[in-house]
Amino acid sequence: MVAKFMNDKASLVHSIEEQxxxxxxxxxxxxxxxxxxxxxxxIIADGAExxxxxxxxxxxxxxxxxxxxxxxxxxxxxxxxxxxxxxxxAGAVIGTKGDRIKRLRETSGARVxxxxxxxxxxxxxxxxxxxxxxxxVLEELNGTVQADVNEPWFAEWSxxxxxxxxxxxxxxxRGDRGDRRDDRGERGDRTDRRDRDRDRDRxxxxxxxxxxxxxxxxxxxxxTMFVGRLGQSxxxxxxxxxFERFGAVTETDVRIDPVTGRSKGFGFVTFAEPxxxxxxxxxxxDHLIEGRWVDVKRYxxxxxxxxxxxxxxxxxRGGDR
Numbered sequence: 001m002v003a004k005f006m007n008d009k010a011s012l013v014h015s016i017e018e019q020x021x022x023x024x025x026x027x028x029x030x031x032x033x034x035x036x037x038x039x040x041x042x043i044i045a046d047g048a049e050x051x052x053x054x055x056x057x058x059x060x061x062x063x064x065x066x067x068x069x070x071x072x073x074x075x076x077x078x079x080x081x082x083x084x085x086x087x088x089x090a091g092a093v094i095g096t097k098g099d100r101i102k103r104l105r106e107t108s109g110a111r112v113x114x115x116x117x118x119x120x121x122x123x124x125x126x127x128x129x130x131x132x133x134x135x136x137v138l139e140e141l142n143g144t145v146q147a148d149v150n151e152p153w154f155a156e157w158s159x160x161x162x163x164x165x166x167x168x169x170x171x172x173x174r175g176d177r178g179d180r181r182d183d184r185g186e187r188g189d190r191t192d193r194r195d196r197d198r199d200r201d202r203x204x205x206x207x208x209x210x211x212x213x214x215x216x217x218x219x220x221x222x223x224t225m226f227v228g229r230l231g232q233s234x235x236x237x238x239x240x241x242x243f244e245r246f247g248a249v250t251e252t253d254v255r256i257d258p259v260t261g262r263s264k265g266f267g268f269v270t271f272a273e274p275x276x277x278x279x280x281x282x283x284x285x286d287h288l289i290e291g292r293w294v295d296v297k298r299y300x301x302x303x304x305x306x307x308x309x310x311x312x313x314x315x316x317r318g319g320d321r
Contacts, residue, residue: 016054016058020045020054021050022045022051022053022054025044026040027040048143052139052142059131059138074126074236075236079130080127080128081126081128081138082125083126084125085122085123085125085141086121086122086157089144089145089147092147093112093114093125093140093144095272097247097248097273098248098250098271101250102244102248104137109129109130109133110130110136111127111236112126113236113251113252115251116270120160121153127141223276224299225268226267226296227266227297228294228296229294229295231263231289232265234290235254236254238289239269239289240269243269243271243280246276246279246280247271247275247276248271249269249276250270268299281298
C-alpha cells in the first residue's frame with residue numbers, strides 16, 4: 001500500500017489530497033510497528049466531511065489491495081480497516097456497558113474491535129467486513145471523533161502526527177506462560193503511566209474528556225481474560241459469540257503462529273466492564289467452545305505493573321481456585 005502511494009514521486013498522494021482537500025502523512029517505516037510493513041497514515045483536514053471523503057477513497061484502495069495482502073484481512077479473510085482514535089472517542093464507541101459497540105456491530109454487520117491498550121492517548125479500532133459494512137463503521141468513527149473537536153484537549157491530540165505503539169516481532173509468543181511477566185501487560189501499563197503523567201501535568205486528573213470517564217481509563221483493570229486450550233477452528237468471531245453471554249465484548253484476540261498460520265491454541269477476551277469477568281468466573285457451568293473444554297483465567301496488570309492471574313475456571317480442575 002505504501003509503495004503504491006509513494007510511487008511516481010507520491011503523485012497518488014497529491015491526487016488524493018487535491019480530490020479530498022486533505023493532507024496525508026505517513027509515519028517512517030519501523031517507527032511504530034518494528035519488523036512489519038505497517039505504518040500509520042494521518043489524515044489532516046479542516047472538516048469532518050473532507051476526512052470522511054478521504055476515508056472512502058482509502059477504503060476502496062484497501063478493499064482492492066486486500067485480495068493480495070493478508071495483513072489487510074482478518075482470520076476469516078474479510079477486509080480489515082484499522083483506525084487510531086482518541087481515548088474519549090474509543091470510550092464513546094464502546095458506550096455504557098458496551099451497549100453502543102454492540103449496536104454498531106448489529107446495524108453495520110461488521111466485526112468491530114476496540115484494542116484495550118492506550119498509546120499516546122490513542123486506541124486502535126478495527127472494522128472488518130464488506131465495503132458497505134466497513135464504510136458504515138468509518139462514518140460512525142469519524143463523527144464520534146469530530147464530536148470532541150471543541151474539547152480543550154482536542155487541539156493537542158489532533159496535532160500528534162504519529163503514535164508510539166511498539167509491538168513485538170511476529171512469531172513471539174505472549175501471554176502463554178503464567179510464570180513470567182507478560183509484555184502485552186507491561187507495554188500497556190507503561191504507556192498508561194506515561195499518559196497519566198502527561199494528563200497530571202496538564203492538570204486534568206487524567207481525564208481528557210472534561211470529567212467523563214471513558215472505558216480506556218480502566219481497560220487494563222479487571223476487563224481482560226486469558227482463554228487456553230482453544231481448538232484450531234476457533235476464530236475471534238466464535239470467541240466473541242461465546243463470551244458475549246457474560247457481557248459486552250470489546251476485543252477478542254486468537255494468537256496465530258506466523259510460520260504455520262495455525263492457531264497457537266490460546267487467546268484473549270476483553271470485556272467492556274469488569275463485572276462480566278466476575279460473571280464468567282462465577283458461572284457454574286464449564287466453558288465449552290466447539291465441543292472442546294477451554295481454560296479461562298483472569299488476565300490483568302496490577303498497580304505495580306505485575307501480571308496477575310487471579311482465579312480460573314476449567315473442566316476437571318475443581319472450579320474456582
